[in-house]
Amino acid sequence: MSDIVLKELKKEVKEAGFFVIIADDTKDTSKKEQVVIAIRYCLHGGIHEEFIGVEEAGGLDALGLKRTILNQLGKFGVSLDNCVGPGYDGASVVSGHLSGLQALIRDINPRAYYVHCFAHRLNLVLVDASKSVSVLSKVIRVYRSRYNFITSNVVHKKWVEHQTQQELTIMEFGRLSDTRWSCSARQINMIGLRLPTLINVLKDVASIDMNAQRRTDAKGFLSQLDAAFIRNIHLLATVPSVCKFASDMLQSKTNDLGRAMGLIKSNARCKNQK
Template sequence: MIQKDLAHACASEITSVIINDIGDNYFSLIVDESRDSSVKEQMGVVLRYVNKEGRVIERFLAIVHVSDTTSLCLKDAIDSLFAQHGLSLSKLRGQRYDGASNMRGEFNGLKALILQENPYAMYIHCFAHQLQLVIVAVAKGNIIVSEFFVYVSMIVNLTGASCKRRDQLRQIEHDKIVTLLDSGDIISGKGKNQETSLARPGDTRWGSHYLTLLRLSSMWASVIGILGNIQDDATTSDNRVFIGNHK
């Protein structure tokens, strides 16, 4: 309880400094929403403004739990957050979201609901999200690249399809590292040789593909071992052919 009280006190002081720094100036709103590990919908709120020294500042304000991701629910959450910190919607001059319909919808999206109250709150489609969509479209348009990542996803899904396989992969990787340490091929040290696992790539986070490839490359020998085990355990000829072709 004391730790939570300290965390809340620190958060309150930091938030107070941010609000005081904004003062009565205009500001912009950046919002994104996603589920957390406990499958609760969360909305992250960031404010962008120009401080007294003329520098453009971005400050994370809060993570707000929302019952659902409808535009009306998000708008109510923003109104409540603004009222809590004494922020006025009339001072809003920009709003930036991704391309989801609940955010950028022309008639019922969060953008439209805010514009109904403040026509000066210009909407800008998140440039990072736009770039992400371009990269995904270009990658899928190239047959070689597209098929390559299809195979990568298949391998990751196969090796992580069950707790048993994940445990086997972890154990094989552990045994490999121990062997390399004993032979002197790698050295130990703080932060080195940490336990890791394969990461699934996702189109909404292109950086996740890079992380997947890095981990797949470093754990390739262990992955081959797991695929061999799956092939041995396969009960149908179709499964044997599938695993054999993709090894």
């Protein structure tokens, strides 16, 4: 079935004439680095973005990534000569203009101008900006410092039980990412929605839990959820949602460069109005 799908995709890409590759690396469950590759092209007035394969990285340096991408394109049956704009993240190993992946690809095809993923750029700006906003950085700092406690077996069980008793949709605490603002946006929004439940869980643990250390940790967490913290959570709830919408839209398969630029500008105006 996969061979049939890839065969049809290959026909469309060749009919389109030119294409863009989008590549990123990630670790699988066995901690091996995998390179995920998608191909983007315009056909009959429509933009198409399709996954073509995932392959174990031949190395995490620029040469290793180049070999992996060329090998995957070779399997797919298209030539890099028709690639006009590879998209990667902003890591120096891919963005370096002298010896990075983009430079090695342009040695083969000078028209393959590197594009730093707009969604990734937005996320990096927001993550850095959040560190300079004391209100937001304090909320994130509290969340990080209490993450292990709230996700421990005993406390997490109570967290789920309290939501179930209130007939609420179960929301979970997730680990924050240093490069993905959407993770922070999602968790800040979740705390705002489930703040009364969180307070009740902490009060429960602080008063009746048999473990002295958990009781102490719960009391410490409760002390951090003061009036200022609660006010800040509600004030911040709107900003992450606006930014997350922009981040999600920038990852749309049908987006193009003009729309991406317009979205960034409108997002900036919206934040200034806030």
